[in-house]
Amino acid sequence: MKTVHVHAAPSEYILEEGILKKLEGLLVARGILRALIVTGTKSWAAIDDFWPAMVEVQTELYTYGGECSFSEIDRVTAMMEDYDAIIGVGGGKVIDLAKAVANEVHKQVIVVPTLASNCAPWTPLSVLYDDTGAFVRYDVYPVASSLLVVEPALLLQAPRDLFVAGIGDTIAKWYEADVQLGSIAAKTVPMMISYEAARQCKDILLAQSEAALAAVDAGVVNDAFIQVIETMFMYAGMVGGYGDHYGRTAGAHSIHNGLTALEAAHTKLHGIKVAYGICVQLMLEGRQSEIAALRPFYKALGLPQSLKELGIDATDAELLAVAQKATIPEESIHLMPNGEMTATRVFDAMKALENHAFVSL
Numbered sequence: 525m526k527t528v529h530v531h532a533a534p535s536e537y538i539l540e541e542g543i544l545k546k547l548e549g550l551l552v553a554r555g556i557l558r559a560l561i562v563t564g565t566k567s568w569a570a571i572d573d574f575w576p577a578m579v580e581v582q583t584e585l586y587t588y589g590g591e592c593s594f595s596e597i598d599r600v601t602a603m604m605e606d607y608d609a610i611i612g613v614g615g616g617k618v619i620d621l622a623k624a625v626a627n628e629v630h631k632q633v634i635v636v637p638t639l640a641s642n643c644a645p646w647t648p649l650s651v652l653y654d655d656t657g658a659f660v661r662y663d664v665y666p667v668a669s670s671l672l673v674v675e676p677a678l679l680l681q682a683p684r685d686l687f688v689a690g691i692g693d694t695i696a697k698w699y700e701a702d703v704q705l706g707s708i709a710a711k712t713v714p715m716m717i718s719y720e721a722a723r724q725c726k727d728i729l730l731a732q733s734e735a736a737l738a739a740v741d742a743g744v745v746n747d748a749f750i751q752v753i754e755t756m757f758m759y760a761g762m763v764g765g766y767g768d769h770y771g772r773t774a775g776a777h778s779i780h781n782g783l784t785a786l787e788a789a790h791t792k793l794h795g796i797k798v799a800y801g802i803c804v805q806l807m808l809e810g811r812q813s814e815i816a817a818l819r820p821f822y823k824a825l826g827l828p829q830s831l832k833e834l835g836i837d838a839t840d841a842e843l844l845a846v847a848q849k850a851t852i853p854e855e856s857i858h859l860m861p862n863g864e865m866t867a868t869r870v871f872d873a874m875k876a877l878e879n880h881a882f883v884s885l
Contacts, residue, residue: 528714528768531648531668533761534635539674539754541745544571544636547673548578554632554670556609558582562600562622564590567614567638574678583611591653592620594660597628604629609670611635615686616642616794620650623665632670639682640753641690641795643697645672646761657790659781661854662773672757676745679753684740689795691733692827694756696798697763698726699805700774703860705767718767721759728755734824769859775805778857779870782850788836799827800834800877807873809862812881830877840871847871 536550551559561583563571568587586603589596604610604625609632612622619635626633627650637645644651648668652660701722705715728751735748763771779801783789789797799822806815815829828834831843838846847870850857857865 526708526710526712526715526770528712528718528766528770530714530768531664531765533758533765534646534669534672536670537646537672537674537758539676539750541675541677543673543675544574544678545576547576547636548581550671550673551581551609551634554609556581556632556634558607559584559609559611559634560600560603560607561585561611561613562588562618562625563613564588564615564618567618570638570681571613571636571678574675588618588621590617591655591657592617592624592650593653593655595655596621597624597652600625601628604631608632609634613638615639616644616651617653619644620652623648623669624650624652624663626669627663627665627667630667635669635672637672637674637757638678639686639690640679640756641682641686641793642693643757643760643764645669645674646757647764649764658784674753674757676750676753680740680743680745680749684737685793687737687740688825688827689793689799690756691729691752691795691825692799692802693795694725694760695729696776696802697760697771698722699802700776700856701763701767701771703774703805703809703862704770707861708770714766714768715770718763718765718771721762721766722771724759725755725763728752728759730821733821737825773856774859775808775857775865776801778850778855779804779846781855782846782848782870785845785849786836786838786842788838789834792834792836796828796834800829800831803829803877804870804873805857805860807876807881808857808860808865808869815877830880831874832878840875843874844871847874 611634612619732748736752739746739749847867
């Protein structure tokens with residue numbers, strides 16, 4: 525019997541306009557009277573108008589260095605002795621840092637996202653990098669966040685390109701779960717939940733993303749925007765939360781990790797690189813027709829189906845370096861049931877995408 529370990533959700537999740545005005549009461553209800561706020565410079569500037577004045581809860585601000593790295597985790601962990609909890613305010617790396625520290629010190633973590641770009645606010649895991657920004661691994665924690673609060677008006681103000689990148693990262697949930705769960709005939713109930721959540725990641729985003737982007741452009745929250753951000757957080761988080769290793773990363777994220785071998789890729793957003801990785805994965809699956817079917821959606825959102833469209837002019841030697849890093853033994857690309865995933869196969873798939881081998885299908 526195939527088994528999974530379920531890490532379902534934060535203990536409490538609230539999406540509500542004006543929710544941050546209630547934050548102090550939510551902290552006090554958890555016995556939190558002193559909290560360290562971990563954030564980034566841009567994140568704190570974004571939330572400044574929304575952050576409440578607190579009377580009962582004492583907070584101190586720490587601005588992180590830009591990476592969820594082991595040295596950063598050690599630095600913040602050393603600060604936590606006098607605090608009841610840690611509050612992560614920002615995007616994925618800030619939130620992952622807060623969760624990693626909370627796991628080290630066995631204290632509550634409160635999550636306040638300032639943008640919708642991935643499922644980090646929902647999941648009890650952190651993606652870990654070294655100080656140069658190169659991917660190392662991800663860790664899954666036994667305890668989830670105590671509270672996730674989402675202020676939609678705040679997320680609406682986030683940069684448009686980060687929102688698009690979040691859509692790219694989230695639609696990968698379907699392709700990376702499908703390649704693993706699709707072939708399992710006797711799925712357990714958690715697997716079924718994971719698989720359906722992954723399907724919704726694709727269906728909702730294909731249907732609602734353009735309308736959600738219209739909300740961003742107009743600066744007015746609409747139903748499509750709410751559906752898309754909740755899909756990014758909740759449905760995407762449920763894929764791995766219920767599917768465990770069957771619902772986590774596969775080929776697309778391995779390609780993203782491989783791209784960290786290129787210095788030119790370091791400035792590209794995570795979800796944009798993952799969106800490209802989806803196409804490499806589909807080439808490896810022999811599903812060129814699916815890449816072609818995604819073409820209009822990718823064009824409408826400005827997502828790349830080749831490195832050229834990603835803005836990277838790579839030599840064959842650089843492509844091979846990406847392929848080699850994407851296929852190291854620890855990478856999730858080897859979970860794909862499509863034969864041995866070698867650097868040569870990945871290199872050939874990337875070359876085919878540069879030549880738009882899927883367009884004529």
